[in-house]
Amino acid sequence: MTFDLSKIVRPRIFSLEPYRCARDDFKEGILLDANENPHGPTLKDTKGYSDLNRYPDPHQLGFKTKIAGLRNAQSSFKNENLDPLTSDNVCLGVGSDESIDALIRACCVPGKEKILVMPPTYGMYSVCSDINDVDLVKVPLVVEDNSFQMNLPLVLETLKNDKSIKLVFITSPGNPTGALVDPKKIEELASQWQSGIVVVDEAYIDFAVTGGSAAPLVNKFPNVAVLQTLSKSFGLAGVRLGLTFTSKQLSKVLNAMKAPYNISSLTSEIALRAMEPESIEIMKNTVHEVIEQRGRVLKELTSLDQVSNTQIGGLDANFIMVQILDSDSKPCNRLAKTLYSKLATESKVVTRFRGTEYGCVGCLRITIGTKDENDHLVKEFTKILENLKN
Numbered sequence: 001m002t003f004d005l006s007k008i009v010r011p012r013i014f015s016l017e018p019y020r021c022a023r024d025d026f027k028e029g030i031l032l033d034a035n036e037n038p039h040g041p042t043l044k045d046t047k048g049y050s051d052l053n054r055y056p057d058p059h060q061l062g063f064k065t066k067i068a069g070l071r072n073a074q075s076s077f078k079n080e081n082l083d084p085l086t087s088d089n090v091c092l093g094v095g096s097d098e099s100i101d102a103l104i105r106a107c108c109v110p111g112k113e114k115i116l117v118m119p120p121t122y123g124m125y126s127v128c129s130d131i132n133d134v135d136l137v138k139v140p141l142v143v144e145d146n147s148f149q150m151n152l153p154l155v156l157e158t159l160k161n162d163k164s165i166k167l168v169f170i171t172s173p174g175n176p177t178g179a180l181v182d183p184k185k186i187e188e189l190a191s192q193w194q195s196g197i198v199v200v201d202e203a204y205i206d207f208a209v210t211g212g213s214a215a216p217l218v219n220k221f222p223n224v225a226v227l228q229t230l231s232k233s234f235g236l237a238g239v240r241l242g243l244t245f246t247s248k249q250l251s252k253v254l255n256a257m258k259a260p261y262n263i264s265s266l267t268s269e270i271a272l273r274a275m276e277p278e279s280i281e282i283m284k285n286t287v288h289e290v291i292e293q294r295g296r297v298l299k300e301l302t303s304l305d306q307v308s309n310t311q312i313g314g315l316d317a318n319f320i321m322v323q324i325l326d327s328d329s330k331p332c333n334r335l336a337k338t339l340y341s342k343l344a345t346e347s348k349v350v351t352r353f354r355g356t357e358y359g360c361v362g363c364l365r366i367t368i369g370t371k372d373e374n375d376h377l378v379k380e381f382t383k384i385l386e387n388l389k390n
């Protein structure tokens, strides 16, 4: 079977002519083409912002080239001789959340076609599928062995039996599982199923220690798209920048359908600064710090009596999951919920109760904070659990 993108993308989107502006042809001179305000931003102080009366660059080639270069340099597929990632492999979104929505809109006919997700997983796939009137098919991760890995045989079987599934979302490292999904399984899925797109959401990839990004695979498998974001390792959740690495052909489609000015000038300026070598060093240092603290927090919390000492999920993201046990050593949502509330109200530490997610009974998901924040968390967590015992 060969992959044919024209059969995956909705026909009118596949043949879409992107919006063009006069500035695609002429960038200089007196700019009277876009109905902007020639007097500048109406701010009291425009220092540093004097260009904000102009629409932003719709293409962002500088940032795209830099992020592609960064991921090429980090590639774990270097000995496979794949074509390097270039700016043509990238489409930018207002956070990965926009990229998720764009892929669903591009590929799934509302009311007819579907996406496949693997619970427990990130909640926005289901929100976006609802918004787009696209049904959700669930194939849970393997939880029995606590690996939270993809159930590849069941995924393949489900795809074989339901030809209306157009996208498969794999979260790697998973949220809330923290587990990297075996890249070999991603390759196997991409080579065995060609009637849709395998979307690998790598929001947490820089915190992974058990493997690297699948992004370079997009030049091997035209049916793979890899989502990344500046919200996590780069510490830039506030600027809202997500990116999709995919084949040049699909990237062209996604770029054609996006709102032309979806990335603001402020976002793109900060994003470019984040790609400077000194900034990349800072990113790597903070990731290192998070990884160190992650091990420490996990060790301290799982040594408590009422916390399972079996690690739940993986250690490839900037959070951990811990499972709260009752006096019979059974995972307990009631206790986990009480702990979650007391942490927030009495100790002013906000975590996330995940006990109703598939395979996560009794679990709290805890983001790894700074050392001081973690000191406070561990102290309060221990104190509340001790009080709950009595």
Ligand SMILES: Cc1ncc(COP(=O)(O)O)c(C=O)c1O
Pocket (backbone or CB within 6 Å): 094, 095, 096, 097, 098, 122, 171, 174, 175, 201, 203, 228, 229, 230, 231, 237, 241, 242
């Ligand atoms: C797995 C996953 N994907 C995507 C996102 C959203 O990222 P962004 O901030 O880029 O929209 C999150 C945010 O928590 C996430 O956990």
